[in-house]
Amino acid sequence: MSVDEPNEIRERQLRILEALLFASAEPLSLPEMAPYLGQGPDVRSLVDELQTRYASRGINLVRRGDRWAFRTAEDLGFLLRREEQETRPLSRAALETLAIIAYHQPSTRAEIEEIRGVATGKGTLDLLMEAGWVRMRGRRRTPGRPVTYGTTEAFLDHFGLERLSDLPGLDELKGSGLLSSQIPASMQIPLPFDGSLRDDEDPIDPDDDGDSERAEDE
Known part of the structure; x- marks a missing residue:
């Protein structure tokens, strides 16, 4: 050589x-x-x-x-x-749901609704999954075995993030107008978990489309 x-x-x-x-x-x-x-x-x-x-x-x-x-x-x-091709903007409900999943993942549909304070429409999660930004992670080991949701690498790519820890912090969200400046001082942005599965999650069946959970919630 x-x-x-x-x-x-x-x-x-x-x-x-x-x-x-x-x-x-x-x-x-x-x-x-x-x-x-x-x-x-x-x-x-x-x-x-x-x-x-x-x-x-x-x-x-x-x-x-x-x-x-x-x-x-x-x-x-x-x-x-x-x-850029003009695309239809996400609804406020979809944006709120996406933000909750990003910051609180893994999240179940019930947990998303609890944080938002309103029911999540059937099509909202489907829309986010069709966009490729949200995925079904697994099933929580609790009664009803609800599906847990998390973000995808396509979500990181679209929003220009290297990793979830690059998500804006509390001060940045307030500065951008996405959060009120009058929020309680004790409020904290959680640290999302984007590993494969947590201890309280089971792998989801490849053929599982989450319909059983949606049917129970409706």
């Missing part, structure tokens, strides 16, 4: 990663990228190097949960807004 060969191999691996990430419609995880790179590459090291190379460009390599994707640099996003 020549002195330059290791560098040539690494450059080829970087080019392969670059091509994979450009071609993929969805963010990719390290295990998904590894098979394309040959035997024994340090995939995370390669991703970190590629991220550094693109840090000052018009597109950046960003992390979304445990996955990676190329996205327009934040300071240039305004240039592409006119190219």
